Amino acid sequence: MITKSRRRRISASVRYVVLTTWAVVAFFPIYWMIATSFKPDTQWFAWPPVYFPHPPTLSNYLNVWFGAEQYAATQYAISSQKPLISLLNSTVIATASTLLAVLFGSVIAYGVSRYRILSETRMFQLLMLRMIPPIVIVAPLSLYYSALGLLDSMTGLILIYFLTTLPYAVWMTKSFIDEVPREIEQAAEILGATRWRTVFEIVLPLIRSGLVATFLFILILTWSEYLLALIVTKTQVTTLPIELSKYQGTTEGRVYGRQAALAVGITIPLMIVGLVIRRHLARGFSFGMVRR
């Protein structure tokens, strides 16, 4: 018979060993990216590898994000892409499409939750629609878009992002609306409130944090999307992930430090956003399979 205290101690040690191992595995690449972004060019390919930049430098950031010519390494081609413009594009496109998705998504979600305007089967079908690989439609899509004049435009990308993230928006907001008891709405109704008033004054404030979480989550999805952006944008419009791959392409992928600086700029905002909403992620991902 193993005693409680012994079992407790063994469990704890196993737990810490396993969790710490994976924590190192999970964090190391991110650390490497950040570290490399601060490395001077002599340390990019050093062997044995340099784990901590000495001395750390901001030249990568200054060159990549602000086009500061004097920091460009002389033997490498200076990329003439403008990350700051891509940053702006990415922000606008992501924000616009996410706003639309959450707006329409929550209205539909309300209808599904309270009035079942979509059956359970349809809801799952909606979710699965999103699971069809985008690759299968990108070719004719670009042709169609070009005919419509939507190719290489922000509108075109916003439209397609809106349609592809709508399923998530509906599912996530529905789970939050489901948690508001119907009785509260009925109480408001008896007290004389119209439906719109109930929704705006009672229901929405109660799911505020859920809505924010849904918004931020979909923002992450659209911000980091690659394939559709690749197809729909050409020269006028670029999003950050495309910017990064263009950078990689024109510099033959050798300017690790610069790439890392660009990568950090793209990733850190996302991570911060994700950490802010981390408590809501579980709810958003459950899709009805977790009992509340």
Place this chain on the structure above:
Amino acid sequence: MARIELIGLSKSFGAVAAVKDLSLAIEDGEFVVLVGPSGCGKTTTLRMIAGFEDPSSGDIRIDGRSVNDLEPRDRGLGMVFQTHALFPHKTVAQNIEFGLRMKKMPAVERVLRVREVADMVRIAHLLEKMPSQCSGGEAQRVALARTLVTSPSTFLLDEPLSSLDAKLRRELRAECDRLHQALKRTFIYVTHDQEEAMTLADRIIVMRAGEIVQIGSPMEIYSDPVNHFVADFFGSPSMNLIVGEIVQMNGVVRFRSSPFELTLPGHLGSVRIGPATLGIRPEHVGVMTGEGGDFRLAVRLVEPLGRDTLLYFDPGSERAFVAVSKGLNMADVKVGAPMALSLDPQRLYLFGADGKRIGRGPTQLVD
């Protein structure tokens, strides 16, 4: 066989002390009820006995052996939870036989035992059903059966009737009693309902704020409360408690309060003068129309219950002064009417400013 001792048991959750230095001995075969208001530490104590909480300090011994370091499964106990805690994905029969499977009892024997126990709690017709198809009362019976079948030496019950409606509660309460008589095993029962405690217990352990306030038989607890809290907690309707003071006038010791004044009977012994609270149970207050009695009060509310009538009087404070009258004789008394009340002198209690009983206890516990 199964003597349980708690020695200096304490449990703190962070800064909150849920149980403070609790010591108790529970004899084999006893039906012991831990009763008290929410947060008094009764459930925590039970869970420490079961092994689901670790004591911050102190010792738990079963049959002289310290079990602090044993897992719940190795302590030989059985437990019934407040929410039936049945396995939702297994049938009733599978739920019941679970403990037997853990003991590696062969299937044939298991079926027999399950049947036996199911008949004992009268749920044989539910064996193939799923827990979600059972009503609250049925589910609790299944929970009982599940624990019975493993023949533990001691049964722990954590507010098993709280989630049931009044009628079911009475039914299952009787069931628990019946089982205890039949099995003669130790039952440790936790509840906040004083009625359950009074009806089921051999011994009641009253707890408050992590400590034991009084231990005794239901009779002792009811008739001889050790302080204000116990007196108030037990009995329905609650004991009337009138705040006032003990004064001495012309050599006579009297109790003075705003609704009335009376001379304290001699059998209470010598008491100090000063602030005090007088206690008298509603069933020991006599009500008469017309003249007489110890004092008069106006009627605030009349509740005819059938077997008794409850009369609420206005003593000049928020809390009513309650009297119980047998039958429905007083049922049509008008609200506002003044009536004569007399207090049975043998049944008076006095509590000091600190809540503790003062004066001698009743000379007899029974009417």
Place this chain on the structure above:
Amino acid sequence: MSVAAISAGAIPLKPSPRERSQQRAIRRFRWSILGPLIALLAFVLMPVLFLQLYFSFHQWTVYLGSWWEAEYVGLDLFQEVLTDPRFGWAVVRSLLFATGSTIGCFLIGFALAYLMHKPFRGQAVYYIIFILPMLTVPVVIAYTAEMLLYQSGPLNDLISRISGYEFKPMWLTNPHIALPTIMLLEIWNWTPFSFIILLAGLSAIPKEPIEAAEILGASKWRVFWEVQLPLLRPVIFLALVLRFLEAMAEFPKTWALLQGGPGTATETLPVYIFLTTWQYFEISKGAVMSYIVMLLMIAIVLFAIRLLRREKRTLDALYGSAAAAPEAPA
């Protein structure tokens, strides 16, 4: 009333005038919201699917003329694709990639979730670190991986130092380990997803049946196998299904890092379709492949829907959920 649960055996009554107008209002709401969106979806998708179908039957060589002048070739293209061994291999690779990475994500995610579902010191910090990989951008992962997995790079260096052996596999240039490499990348990237879902599922299991099992004599293993696992089924299916589908569609990491190489070692379906359409400019062939893949995925998705619906129904039944109202007409 479409929302109230209708008790079994109730005779359906004719709806009262108030109910009728309520139903009409609901219908109006439904179509005023869903209508425009369905129209939009149709507006975007229909022409796209039509074009795709058109190209599947008409050979369009881009530089020879405009697309509406393409030549009708009947089922020739389908034949070409279905007999193309490279396509077959792409299918195999995609399935391997999806299955392997899904299982990896699941096993690791489950282990992490199990170790994290009861509170302990430092838990919050671990949680934050564990979800970070999912919050990165796939392209970024690809380029960071390139830096890390370079033969004379930090990963090999670290492992060599820890193990004492000289560990220098060519992660990115050895065709035999390239596919496992991107599978490992996928697992690194998406384990947090499985982790979060499984953790939510584990935490949702009520505490008392578990304690009841413990006091009835079940060991930790028994509790897991008999009580926790069965109640986790819906969540497990969800984690597996969603991950599998997304893994079949994975493009950015594979493309950005290896472009399907070395050679064709990591040429999954999305990569191969991309190559065919945008590098070889065989639009029609790409269209056929897209169509076949789409049909394949739809079949898998329909199966997945059936599975998930069944699990949801079991979950509702287990907990006697009052919310399990009957199906409204679609």
